[in-house]
Amino acid sequence: MDELTLHEDPRSGNCYKIRLTAALLGLPLRRVAYDILRGETRTPEFLREVNCNGRIPVLQVGDRFLPESNAACWYLAEGTPLIPKDRFTRADMLRWMFFEQYNHEPNIATLRFWLCYVGEAALSTQQIAQIPAKRMAGEDALALMDIHLASHKWFAGDAPSIADVALYAYTHLSEAGGFRLEDRRHVCAWLKRVAALPGYVPME
Numbered sequence: 001m002d003e004l005t006l007h008e009d010p011r012s013g014n015c016y017k018i019r020l021t022a023a024l025l026g027l028p029l030r031r032v033a034y035d036i037l038r039g040e041t042r043t044p045e046f047l048r049e050v051n052c053n054g055r056i057p058v059l060q061v062g063d064r065f066l067p068e069s070n071a072a073c074w075y076l077a078e079g080t081p082l083i084p085k086d087r088f089t090r091a092d093m094l095r096w097m098f099f100e101q102y103n104h105e106p107n108i109a110t111l112r113f114w115l116c117y118v119g120e121a122a123l124s125t126q127q128i129a130q131i132p133a134k135r136m137a138g139e140d141a142l143a144l145m146d147i148h149l150a151s152h153k154w155f156a157g158d159a160p161s162i163a164d165v166a167l168y169a170y171t172h173l174s175e176a177g178g179f180r181l182e183d184r185r186h187v188c189a190w191l192k193r194v195a196a197l198p199g200y201v202p203m204e
Contacts, residue, residue, distance in 0.1 A: 001027075001061075002061050002062030002064075003030065003061075003062060004022065004027060004028065004029050004030065004059065004060070004061060004076075005029070005030040005031070005032060005059070005060035006018055006019060006022075006029050006030070006031050006032070006057060006058075006059055006060075007032050007034065007050050007051075007056050007057060007058040007059075007060060007065075008031060008032070008033060008034070008056055008057050009033065009034055009035060009036045009041075009056055010031075010033055010203075010204050011117070012036070012056065012057065013105075013109055013112075013169035013170040013173055013203070014056075014057055014069040014105070014109070014169065015056060015057040015069070016169045016203045017057075017069045017070070017072075017073055017165055017166055017168075017169045018057050018059055018069055018072045018073060018076070019031070019201065020165050020168070020169065020200070020201060021072075021073045021076045021077055021082065021162060021165050022076055023199045023200065023201040024082065024160075024165070024197055024198070024199045024200065025076060025077065025080055025082065025199070026199060027076060034046070034056060036056065037117060041054050041055060041056050042054045050065055051065060051067045053067060055067060057069050057072060058072075059072035059075065059076070061075070069166070070097045070100070070101060070162070070166055073162045073165060073166065074162060077161075077162050081159060082160065082161050082162050082165070083161060083162060084156060084157045084159070084161055086157065089156050089157040090156075092155075092156045092157070092163075093155070093156035093157075093161045093162065093163040094163075095156075096155045096156060096163035096166070096167060097162065097163050097166050099141070099144075100163075100166045100167050100170075101166075103137065103140070103141045103144075104138070104141040104145075104167065104170065104171075105170055106134075106137075107134040107135070107137040107138035107141060108138040108141065108142075108170050108171070108173075108174045108177055108179060109170045109173075109177075110134055110177075111131065111134055111135065111138060111177030111178060111179075112170070112173055112174070112176045112177035114127060114131075114177075115176070115177055115178065116176050116177075135178065135179075138174070138177065138179055139179065142171070142174065142179060142181075142184050142187060143184070145167065145171070145184070145186075145187050145190075146184040146185070146186045146187050147186075149186035149187055149189070149190045150186045153190070153193065154190075154193075155167060160193075160194065160197060164190075164194055165194075168191065168194045169203075171187065171191065172191050172194075172195075172203075173203070
């Protein structure tokens with residue numbers, strides 16, 4: 001495999017997904033850090049050489065660049081036990097990864113970023129107005145996860161997959177956005193299972 005380089009902000013759960021996937025698979029990963037709050041992913045050099053969309057994470061594979069966290073996780077995990085062999089289970093894994101990006105991350109991750117890194121006093125009027133809806137949608141996402149995990153150990157099939165990695169990243173940080181994990185006992189038990197996987201590394 002070509003040399004793998006992760007262009008990241010270490011505070012980002014989306015970046016952590018890729019680092020955790022690589023760790024679970026025992027893959028070496030060189031890391032290059034950027035500070036998104038200082039605009040380091042919006043420089044002409046970054047836009048020209050890494051990602052013209054000005055966003056991280058980006059997984060660099062040799063001299064090629066792959067943006068989008070879940071796509072990068074798929075690239076690393078293809079052909080390994082983190083992607084189910086069964087066709088339906090594999091599609092179900094994708095279903096949960098789409099759920100993570102559409103229902104989960106835009107609410108849970110956004111509130112963490114706004115409250116922990118931007119600061120409520122610095123939010124725009126429009127952002128403040130969005131907080132109640134984002135909190136409600138985030139609670140709904142956690143509730144749905146808890147219902148699923150009441151009868152399943154993992155999100156897709158009988159073994160951990162990159163769906164679990166994708167959902168773990170911001171779920172285990174959700175209290176920083178004002179969500180109460182203790183209200184979701186099945187989610188809490190699942191978080192412990194993920195953290196007990198061989199090769200697991202914590203977020204820095």
